[in-house]
Amino acid sequence: HSENALLPKVEATLHITGDPDSATVKQFEVHTPWLVTKLTNDFGVRKSGNLLTNAAALKVAFDLSKLPGTALTGKVDGMVWIELTDGRRAMARFEISGTNIFAGGFQAKQIEVEGDFDWPTLKLQKLNATFGDDSTLALSGASDLSARRITEARWNFSGNLFKPYLGGVDFKTMEASGQFQGKFTNLVHSGKIAVAKMQIEPGNAFDVRADWQGTNLHLGPIKVESRAGDSVLSLAGKISADALRPPAIRME
Numbered sequence: 001h002s003e004n005a006l007l008p009k010v011e012a013t014l015h016i017t018g019d020p021d022s023a024t025v026k027q028f029e030v031h032t033p034w035l036v037t038k039l040t041n042d043f044g045v046r047k048s049g050n051l052l053t054n055a056a057a058l059k060v061a062f063d064l065s066k067l068p069g070t071a072l073t074g075k076v077d078g079m080v081w082i083e084l085t086d087g088r089r090a091m092a093r094f095e096i097s098g099t100n101i102f103a104g105g106f107q108a109k110q111i112e113v114e115g116d117f118d119w120p121t122l123k124l125q126k127l128n129a130t131f132g133d134d135s136t137l138a139l140s141g142a143s144d145l146s147a148r149r150i151t152e153a154r155w156n157f158s159g160n161l162f163k164p165y166l167g168g169v170d171f172k173t174m175e176a177s178g179q180f181q182g183k184f185t186n187l188v189h190s191g192k193i194a195v196a197k198m199q200i201e202p203g204n205a206f207d208v209r210a211d212w213q214g215t216n217l218h219l220g221p222i223k224v225e226s227r228a229g230d231s232v233l234s235l236a237g238k239i240s241a242d243a244l245r246p247p248a249i250r251m252e
Helices: none
Strands: 011-019 022-031 035-039 043-046 056-063 073-084 090-103 106-118 121-131 136-144 149-158 173-183 186-200 206-215 218-228 231-242 245-251
Touching: 073 106
Parallel strands: none
Antiparallel strands: 011 022, 022 035, 022 043, 035 056, 056 073, 073 090, 090 106, 106 121, 121 136, 136 149, 149 173, 173 186, 186 206, 206 218, 218 231, 231 245
């Protein structure tokens, strides 16, 4: 039990039984205002490092509205399984889901996350999100945290989530996908996007397709095709952006 003026109240319960050759955790629980975690099985380890059980199974539940220093809301819960490898390193698998999550003006009705962590590798088998307007985002990938590098990542997006933020621009559907990899500070990426029935009032509707390659905020080559009926406009170029400068655009 711990509490002071700066830290939230924390309640922890731990019950261990054993003998000189092994120890078994019979009960482990942690309660904070924003997190509750509970061991759901007995977890035993021999003095040699071998396990008496396959894995420690932990049930976790988050109340994001009570997470200090954030403006998040929503509920997240799931399971975490912790195992010991032959080298006595701990590795973890996790399956987490969340509902009605609000962050940065966006609402996610449902989020599902599955992955595993075996230092230094973090693998994300899937991150699927469904937003308030039924737009969807799917992400998967892997990262080497010691090298601060994303080894591979892929994403797909479908929906009208960004329509309210594009003043004066309307469209029927948006589909986009891409991949990225590289150092956290030097990401190489590529992707494509298709927008159907885009309309910039008072003009006529047209379809837009684009694909790109780039590094960080420097995009190029970029290829854009706009089609309205039998009319087609094709553009190619580069966009070079800097956080401290306006973007430089070069089209051909």
